Amino acid sequence: MRFPFKFPQFASPKALHESGVLGMNERNHAYIMRYNNRKDYPDVDDKLRTKKLAVEHGVSTAEFVGAIDCQFQVKNFFKMVENVPDFVIKPGHGSGGRGILVITRHDGKTFYKPNGARCDFNFIYEHISNILSGLYSLGGNPDYALFERCIDFSDVYSRFSYQGVPDVRLIVFKGYPVMSMIRLATKLSDGRANLHQGAIGVGISIKTGLPLFAAQHNKRIEVHPDTNANLSELRIPFWQEHLRLAALCATMTPLGYFGADISTDSKRGPLLLELNARPGLAIQIANGCGLLKRLRLIESLPENLHATIEEKIKFSKENFD
Template sequence: MFGFKEAGIVGINKRNLDFVLAHNRRKFYPNADSKLKTKEIALSLGLNVPDLFANIRYQYEVKQFEDIVQPYDKFVVKPDRGSGGDGILVIIEKVMAGYKKASGNIMSRQETRYHLQNMLSGMYSLGGHDDTIVIERMVEFDPIFDEIAYQGVPDIRLIVLEGKVLMGMLRLPSKASDGKANLHTGGVGVGIDMDTGITTTAIQRNRYIDVHPETNKPLTGRQIPYWKDMLDMATKMQKASGLGYIGVDIVLDKNKGPMILEINARPGISIQIANQCGLLSRV
């Protein structure tokens, strides 16, 4: 195990004071906190994003959900101002009993409506305020990740500070994370060498692992495609957002290539553990 102090590890308090508060003006927070606003920014830059199917803003519209998703076999439902992957539904199939999630569990139509009502009421949102439901196309991830992803869609998290990409991590869904790539829900994080785009060390629940818990395939030594393009996309999003310090999440679609998924004005710090390196050493 590497030494935290020697590696320049940034804790939550230091992140908040020296990175978030020092570089992010509050008036620009909505650009990151709203997934719909982030889509607008990315599209204005000519960057790809997952297709937006619909959004639901009012409780009475929840009863229209089945009609809204009727044309689509697979889709993702998320709170517009959610964080950490909370509340997100990754639906891979519609079945007689309801909707099949990436984990294989079935949500009944009644359970789904209740979940959507909670989403609108702000249960999964920053500050607990009323929210909007975003329904978008499920990304068909690049087959290069077939061996090391479980059901859901992997993404690449890049940390950007004032035009410089400091650190990167491949985030992989697992059975524990219910098909989502978020680390705090049980997803797998894999550090990435910034020069080459090749994966290095991997963690799950802050413990180092060598293989994916479901596929049992090695996680390290894998080349991330479009690596230089992703770095360029991340710096463009940081500058356009008005925020100085952000996390940029990029997904790799097998047909459309890299796509901006969302940005985060308060990115988590586990990326340092996955890379065995602190953010301070990269500044």
């Protein structure tokens, strides 16, 4: 008789360390706590502030439509969006893609979500009210709702994503882009680009911008389960611009270790979606490669070795596959 339960095979900590895998404790202790000052967190946690900083430093972002921060303005939201064909409502202090409502078209009465579902004025009214009451914000604090134009990604990644906007995540350490992946929404992830919900992570080589490795739920895959597209055929347009944008973000904020989420609009090119001061570790699985050696390499460089972002990008491209 065979025992149906298979005891999980653990990797040895030594082998993981030799492969340069960064663990959660070490990420928090040696990188986030050390290079990210608590007082700088609003730079990335407050989306309006991030947007303002981005404009000041020449980082392109999605087109700003407006913001609502008190309940009595909520009923007037339509005035803000009546002249734009599509829009996204985001909580100002949201995280992990929570509370984001995408409207791809509307006729003044009916609003259409990316999957074609319709919703009415009241639905959007309630959604904004929920955002203001702090349902999606960190710690449940009162929040504001941010209105932006949709990013039109249709002709760039349409074969590779189920509904949601695919975005490129770049880990930036002391101004150097160190690792990258693109996150593709799936049916399982409900059209969202969150890896723990079942989105696909495809590691992208810093050097070439070509896909390295694709993983869903920590397991390697070759094709997109919903669109059947071969993931190795994925191409990131304007790769150099992605790197430049990510490195430029490091001038926006004193944070030393963060993740930059960049999406590509078919007309405007790469745009910064948001920054994250606690970027996740799943990027290592999507790359089939650990972060630790790359981070250690940058820590070992003398201060001010590379003064400009071009020099930093050049160093990253030479050293990080």
